[in-house]
Amino acid sequence: MKIPSLPNHEETQLSQKEMLNRAAPNKYKIEDLKAEEMILNIGPQHPSTHGVLRLEVVTDGEIVVEVVPHIGYLHRCFEKHAESLSYPQILPYTDRMDYLSSMNNNFAFVMGVERMLGIEGTLPKRVEYIRVLVSELNRIASHMIALGTYGLDIGAFTPFLWTFRDREHIMNLLEWLSGSRMLYNYIWVGGLFYDLPVGFEERCQEFVDYFRPKMDELNKLITDNEIFVKRTANVGVLPLDTAVNYGCSGSMLRASGLKWDLRRVDGYSVYPELEFDIPVGKGEMGTIGDCWDRFKVRVDEVEESLKIIEQCLQRLTTDHKRTPLFDPREFCPPKARPKAQELYVRAENPRGELGFYFVADGRSDKPFRCKTRGPSFSNLSVISEISRGIFLADLVAIIGSIDIVLGEVDR
Amino acid sequence: MNFEAIKELIDQHFPGAIKDSQADVLQPWLYIGREDLQQVAIFLRDHGPLSFDYLSLLSGVDLGKEKDELEVVYHLYSLLYEHGIVLRTRTSKSELEAIPTVSHIWKAADWHEREAYDMLGIPFEGHPDLRRILMPEDWEGFPLRKDYTSAESYHNIKIDY
Numbered sequence: 074m075k076i077p078s079l080p081n082h083e084e085t086q087l088s089q090k091e092m093l094n095r096a097a098p099n100k101y102k103i104e105d106l107k108a109e110e111m112i113l114n115i116g117p118q119h120p121s122t123h124g125v126l127r128l129e130v131v132t133d134g135e136i137v138v139e140v141v142p143h144i145g146y147l148h149r150c151f152e153k154h155a156e157s158l159s160y161p162q163i164l165p166y167t168d169r170m171d172y173l174s175s176m177n178n179n180f181a182f183v184m185g186v187e188r189m190l191g192i193e194g195t196l197p198k199r200v201e202y203i204r205v206l207v208s209e210l211n212r213i214a215s216h217m218i219a220l221g222t223y224g225l226d227i228g229a230f231t232p233f234l235w236t237f238r239d240r241e242h243i244m245n246l247l248e249w250l251s252g253s254r255m256l257y258n259y260i261w262v263g264g265l266f267y268d269l270p271v272g273f274e275e276r277c278q279e280f281v282d283y284f285r286p287k288m289d290e291l292n293k294l295i296t297d298n299e300i301f302v303k304r305t306a307n308v309g310v311l312p313l314d315t316a317v318n319y320g321c322s323g324s325m326l327r328a329s330g331l332k333w334d335l336r337r338v339d340g341y342s343v344y345p346e347l348e349f350d351i352p353v354g355k356g357e358m359g360t361i362g363d364c365w366d367r368f369k370v371r372v373d374e375v376e377e378s379l380k381i382i383e384q385c386l387q388r389l390t391t392d393h394k395r396t397p398l399f400d401p402r403e404f405c406p407p408k409a410r411p412k413a414q415e416l417y418v419r420a421e422n423p424r425g426e427l428g429f430y431f432v433a434d435g436r437s438d439k440p441f442r443c444k445t446r447g448p449s450f451s452n453l454s455v456i457s458e459i460s461r462g463i464f465l466a467d468l469v470a471i472i473g474s475i476d477i478v479l480g481e482v483d484r
Numbered sequence: 485m486n487f488e489a490i491k492e493l494i495d496q497h498f499p500g501a502i503k504d505s506q507a508d509v510l511q512p513w514l515y516i517g518r519e520d521l522q523q524v525a526i527f528l529r530d531h532g533p534l535s536f537d538y539l540s541l542l543s544g545v546d547l548g549k550e551k552d553e554l555e556v557v558y559h560l561y562s563l564l565y566e567h568g569i570v571l572r573t574r575t576s577k578s579e580l581e582a583i584p585t586v587s588h589i590w591k592a593a594d595w596h597e598r599e600a601y602d603m604l605g606i607p608f609e610g611h612p613d614l615r616r617i618l619m620p621e622d623w624e625g626f627p628l629r630k631d632y633t634s635a636e637s638y639h640n641i642k643i644d645y
Contacts, residue, residue: 098621145618153627317537317563320592416510417559430543444543454595483618
């Protein structure tokens with residue numbers, strides 16, 4: 074097979090007017106459809122697509138026949154950029170992939186570079202505990218957005234405001250820590266940008282005490298709400314074998330009933346020393362792997378993250394407490410030049426398995442290749458499989474339950 | 485199952501399929517010839533003690549300006565037995581013989597193969613829908629090739645860097 078030829082540039086020189094009138098490129102053509110079917114474009118600027126996702130939906134009345142996702146509207150050439158930057162310089166770019174959980178992106182990337190340099194596991198325990206602490210705080214913030222906007226998709230406005238109110242406290246904490254609200258660049262190769270500010274541990278504990286009852290309120294408001302359950306239970310059921318075959322990960326995979334969490338499986342950083350459960354979908358309201366299960370798994374994960382945060386705070390104030398001599402940048406290598414090798418590193422992000430595949434040639438400070446596996450990328454690809462034959466209104470419920478961040482799908 | 489055992493098992497069932505391998509690295513890999521790739525992939529997924537049911541990542545790599553080769557790397561994992569393996573296969577830049585698709589074996593490969601085609605121009609034979617995925621459908625050239633020169637304009641719109 075030869076490579077399909079691309080359109081010649083001369084032929085595609087359209088006038089400005091023609092270009093504006095040009096319809097969006099679709100996979101299906103009107104001639105191919107049956108008499109009752111029509112193509113409906115949702116997005117890229119539609120609020121329920123959570124960013125710039127475009128869905129080409131073939132509909133038969135109100136029934137969805139086929140969904141084709143079109144992505145790439147937020148493509149910022151991360152992999153190409155990475156090939157011309159040194160490892161510490163790539164770090165801010167990873168912030169901008171999954172911009173709702175920048176800490177976790179930093180963590181995964183840094184872990185890969187440290188493993189290549191051979192300094193993984195040699196860092197002070199305090200550094201590792203702070204890393205876990207801030208990652209879990211960010212995980213809660215990220216899940217709060219997922220839960221709140223999901224309510225918004227279904228038609229409930231209040232949970233959105235409530236979750237954003239609580240997320241604001243985490244944003245303030247992390248801003249105090251790193252100077253930035255969303256894109257932190259806090260976890261560095263071989264250390265941290267800065268030690269915790271004085272008084273952070275106490276404020277963080279106050280937040281945990283404040284936040285616990287709020288989750289109960291949220292559960293009463295939306296999780297057990299009858300209207301919400303009717304809209305989400307038995308909708309978009311994702312069987313386990315399909316989920317595995319499509320490479321779904323994170324809460325998508327767990328909601329389908331598999332107890333799979335890389336924090337446990339790989340046991341990276343100090344996670345083996347911490348106690349937490351792995352919530353899975355049980356099909357309490359309908360079938361295992363439906364939209365409600367995916368929602369519920371995220372709600373439960375917030376609880377587990379709170380547990381981890383409390384344990385981290387406990388260790389950070391006793392065994393590994395602040396000392397005047399502690400320097401979080403002590404082990405930051407002045408020059409990160411790994412030996413010639415390849416490495417696939419993965420970590421559990423709020424959305425699933427975030428992976429980096431590094432190829433280092435050993436001659437330069439820059440990666441020869443830095444391929445990224447965004448969890449949302451694989452999670453989103455399953456949408457056409459689980460959306461056949463459903464109502465159009467349920468499609469919105471399914472997109473919301475996948476919890477995509479387009480910054481990471483398109484990279 | 486460890487790497488040596490997996491290698492031996494593949495060698496038993498498909499003599500000559502493994503062109504090269506390396507075990508003394510962080511993540512040991514097997515270089516499988518293009519023509520045997522699909523059979524080996526199906527075997528890896530369906531053979532009981534192996535059951536590599538999860539394709540973590542499929543990545544295309546340009547091996548450099550001086551080399552005439554493109555590489556596809558498969559990171560496989562078994563959720564059941566918690567072991568992993570890396571497969572790789574190659575095609576030449578000048579000939580561009582198609583690499584057989586694995587998208588019917590692991591559906592996860594579908595979009596990853598489209599991305600490898602989009603970024604590096606690697607053709608996959610038998611792929612159901614090989615279109616560009618991240619770049620616009622009329623973009624010229626393949627951005628992640630090492631010899632790629634940046635486009636100056638797109639549809640008469642000048643691109644400022």
